[in-house]
Amino acid sequence: MAEDKTVFVCQNCGYISPKWAGKCSNCNSWNSFIEEVQQAPVKSGKSRTEPKPGNAIKIKDISKKKIDRINLPYSEFNRVLGGGLVPGSLVLLGGEPGIGKSTLILQTVLNLKCTNVLYVSGEESENQIKLRAERIGINNEDCYIYTETNIEKILSTIKSVQPEIIVIDSVQTIASEMLTSSPVTVSQIRESTRILQEYAKENDVPVILIGHINKEGDIAGPMSLEHIVDAVFQFEGDNNHYYRLLRPKKNRFG
Numbered sequence: 388m389a390e391d392k393t394v395f396v397c398q399n400c401g402y403i404s405p406k407w408a409g410k411c412s413n414c415n416s417w418n419s420f421i422e423e424v425q426q427a428p429v430k431s432g433k434s435r436t437e438p439k440p441g442n443a444i445k446i447k448d449i450s451k452k453k454i455d456r457i458n459l460p461y462s463e464f465n466r467v468l469g470g471g472l473v474p475g476s477l478v479l480l481g482g483e484p485g486i487g488k489s490t491l492i493l494q495t496v497l498n499l500k501c502t503n504v505l506y507v508s509g510e511e512s513e514n515q516i517k518l519r520a521e522r523i524g525i526n527n528e529d530c531y532i533y534t535e536t537n538i539e540k541i542l543s544t545i546k547s548v549q550p551e552i553i554v555i556d557s558v559q560t561i562a563s564e565m566l567t568s569s570p571v572t573v574s575q576i577r578e579s580t581r582i583l584q585e586y587a588k589e590n591d592v593p594v595i596l597i598g599h600i601n602k603e604g605d606i607a608g609p610m611s612l613e614h615i616v617d618a619v620f621q622f623e624g625d626n627n628h629y630y631r632l633l634r635p636k637k638n639r640f641g
């Protein structure tokens with residue numbers, strides 16, 4: 388079987404190149420190439436069989452799935468989410484480094500009652516997280532901490548822990564071994580998020596992604612995720628971090 392490989396895709400015209408180039412030879416735009424994983428094509432020929440017909444369903448026969456939102460222990464959080472966390476959704480929480488995004492989310496998951504949570508950190512050690520958790524108070528015994536940055540390892544751990552909520556702190560630290568580009572690049576952030584999204588949708592598990600924003604207000608890199616994720620919130624405060632608020636920027640379920 389042929390293996391998956393990576394290619395560079397011009398984000399302007401869609402031209403595919405096996406190598407990175409500064410300028411697209413097709414549309415002449417600069418710095419438009421982004422590395423993407425290209426799945427190995429299925430071999431054509433004798434092994435190819437016609438797929439079985441799928442199940443098309445009459446629209447009147449579709450039973451509307453009731454969405455059971457997960458109620459978070461903070462009313463403000465539930466309110467900005469439009470009434471709790473939607474299963475299978477991807478929520479991006481942005482904010483300046485050091486403003487307290489990790490603490491807010493850790494506090495939230497540690498106060499959930501009886502919900503299996505997997506908190507993945509690529510930023511802190513287990514000990515650092517434990518110290519912070521003790522200051523907050525641990526009310527949820529089923530909160531798993533996993534320090535890792537490799538998305539393939541993270542996915543296999545998710546499958547073994549089977550959490551009801553996944554937290555990624557932060558989206559900038561995780562990377563796929565499939566791509567040759569360094570972490571923090573748009574390619575890496577996008578590919579890692581795509582992998583998480585696939586799992587979230589298939590298993591109805593919500594994922595909270597923490598993303599750092601720079602002074603200009605861009606979620607550097609993660610800003611390119613705005614169209615992939617279901618909801619984007621910005622955690623803001625004044626210079627003394629005295630006032631803090633969650634500002635919704637996008638909410639597909641709101």
Ligand SMILES: [Zn+2]
Nearest residue numbers: 397400411414
């Ligand atoms: Zn191009």
